Amino acid sequence: MDPRRLEAYADLIVRKGLNLDPGQEVLLIAELDQIDFVRMVVEKCYLAGAGRVVVDYHDMPIEKLHCIYQDEKVLSQVPGWEISRWKWRAERLPALLWLDSDDPDGMAGVDQGKRTRAQAARFPAIKAFREATENRHQWCIAGVPGKAWARKVFPGRSDEDAEEALWDAILNVSRTDGNPIANWDEHNRTIHRHCDELNRRHFIRLEYHSSNGTDFSVGLMEQGIFCGASETDLNGRTFNPNIPSEEVFTTPKKGEAEGLLTATRPLSWQGALIEDFSIRFHAGKVCEIHAARGQEALEKMIAMDEGASYLGECALIAYDSPVNRTGLLFYSTLYDENACCHVALGRGFYDCIRDYQKYTLDEMRAMGVNDSMNHVDFMIGSEDLSVTGITRSGERIPVFRNGLWCEG
Numbered sequence: 001m002d003p004r005r006l007e008a009y010a011d012l013i014v015r016k017g018l019n020l021d022p023g024q025e026v027l028l029i030a031e032l033d034q035i036d037f038v039r040m041v042v043e044k045c046y047l048a049g050a051g052r053v054v055v056d057y058h059d060m061p062i063e064k065l066h067c068i069y070q071d072e073k074v075l076s077q078v079p080g081w082e083i084s085r086w087k088w089r090a091e092r093l094p095a096l097l098w099l100d101s102d103d104p105d106g107m108a109g110v111d112q113g114k115r116t117r118a119q120a121a122r123f124p125a126i127k128a129f130r131e132a133t134e135n136r137h138q139w140c141i142a143g144v145p146g147k148a149w150a151r152k153v154f155p156g157r158s159d160e161d162a163e164e165a166l167w168d169a170i171l172n173v174s175r176t177d178g179n180p181i182a183n184w185d186e187h188n189r190t191i192h193r194h195c196d197e198l199n200r201r202h203f204i205r206l207e208y209h210s211s212n213g214t215d216f217s218v219g220l221m222e223q224g225i226f227c228g229a230s231e232t233d234l235n236g237r238t239f240n241p242n243i244p245s246e247e248v249f250t251t252p253k254k255g256e257a258e259g260l261l262t263a264t265r266p267l268s269w270q271g272a273l274i275e276d277f278s279i280r281f282h283a284g285k286v287c288e289i290h291a292a293r294g295q296e297a298l299e300k301m302i303a304m305d306e307g308a309s310y311l312g313e314c315a316l317i318a319y320d321s322p323v324n325r326t327g328l329l330f331y332s333t334l335y336d337e338n339a340c341c342h343v344a345l346g347r348g349f350y351d352c353i354r355d356y357q358k359y360t361l362d363e364m365r366a367m368g369v370n371d372s373m374n375h376v377d378f379m380i381g382s383e384d385l386s387v388t389g390i391t392r393s394g395e396r397i398p399v400f401r402n403g404l405w406c407e408g
Contacts, residue, residue: 009170026052116304286345310370
C-alpha cells in the first residue's frame with residue numbers, strides 16, 4: 001500500500017478521530033498484524049501533542065487458548081494489575097484508540113457458554129470504572145487489515161493481495177482520498193443536518209417495514225435526541241468515535257419494542273459468526289431468535305445480562321452508503337454497520353439524552369436508557385426498507401423509503 005495513503009489515514013485517525021489535548025495520554029489497543037502502522041499512529045499522536053502513548057497489544061489466537069485451557073474460575077477473575085489499569089483510565093482519562101483487525105472466525109470452536117459466563121462474572125468489578133469514563137474522554141475505533149480478516153473478505157487470493165485489497169477498501173470508505181480532514185469536516189456537517197431535521201420532529205416512535213420480513217416498531221424517549229458523526233465530550237473536546245461512520249443514531253426507550261427484525265448481513269460477535277438470523281421483540285425484550293448459523297452464540301449474547309436482550313440503539317444509514325457501494329461483506333461490525341440501517345442490543349448511549357450532563361446515570365436509565373455490559377450492532381437495512389416516524393400528535397412522517405433518506 002502507498003505509504004502516503006497510510007500516513008494520511010493515520011493522520012486522520014489522530015486529528016479527527018481523537019483530537020488530542022496538549023499533553024494528553026493515549027491508550028492504543030491493537031492486534032499484532034500491523035505493527036508498522038501502529039508505530040506510524042504512535043508517532044502521529046506524539047506529533048499531535050500527546051504526553052504519553054501506551055500501546056496494549058492483543059492476540060486473538062492467544063485469547064482463544066486462554067478460553068480453552070483456563071479454568072472458568074480463573075477466566076472469571078479480574079486480577080489486581082487489571083484493576084489498577086482500569087483505575088488509571090478512570091483517573092487519567094486517556095484518549096482511547098482501538099485499531100481493529102479481528103479475525104471474524106477467530107474464536108470458532110470455543111465454549112461460548114464458558115466464555116460469556118466468565119465475562120459476566122468479570123463485569124461487576126470493572127463497571128464502576130467504565131461509568132467513570134462515560135462521555136469524559138475521546139475514543140475512536142478504526143480498522144487495519146489482519147491476514148485472517150483479509151482472507152475472509154477476499155477468499156482465494158494470496159495473503160498479500162487480500163491484505164492490499166482490504167487496505168484499499170478501508171481507505172476508500174474512510175474518505176481518505178484528496179484532503180481527508182476537509183472530507184470529514186463536510187461529512188460531519190451533512191450528518192449533523194440529518195440529526196437536526198429528525199430532532200426538530202420530536203418523534204415518539206419509529207416503524208420499520210421490509211419485504212424480508214422486518215415488521216417492527218420502537219418507542220423513543222421524550223428527552224431523546226439523534227446524534228451522529230462527530231461528538232463532543234463533557235470536557236468540550238470534539239472527536240469522531242468511528243472511522244468510517246455513516247449513521248444517524250438514537251437510543252430507544254427501554255421496554256417499547258414490538259415485532260420482527262430480520263438481519264441483512266452476518267454478525268461477527270467475539271470471533272463467532274452469526275448468519276441468516278432474525279429476532280422478535282415483545283414489550284421491548286427479545287422473545288424469539290432464529291439463526292441458520294451461530295444460534296448458540298446468539299443465545300449466549302442475549303443472555304449476558306438482563307439488559308442484553310433489550311435495545312440500546314437505532315441507527316439510520318442510507319442504503320447507497322460508501323460501504324454498501326463497495327459490494328463487500330467486511331465481516332466486521334465497524335464496517336458492516338455503516339453499510340445500512342442497524343440496531344444494537346444492549347447498552348444505550350447517555351449522550352442521546354438532551355442536556356445529558358444535567359442528569360445522573362440512574363436518572364437517565366429511569367428515562368429509558370438501557371444498561372448492559374454488551375452493545376452489539378446488527379444490520380437490518382435493505383433496498384426496500386421503509387422507516388416512518390410518528391410524532392406526539394400522531395402525524396406519520398416518512399424518514400426512509402426504498403432504503404434512502406426522505407428529504408424535506
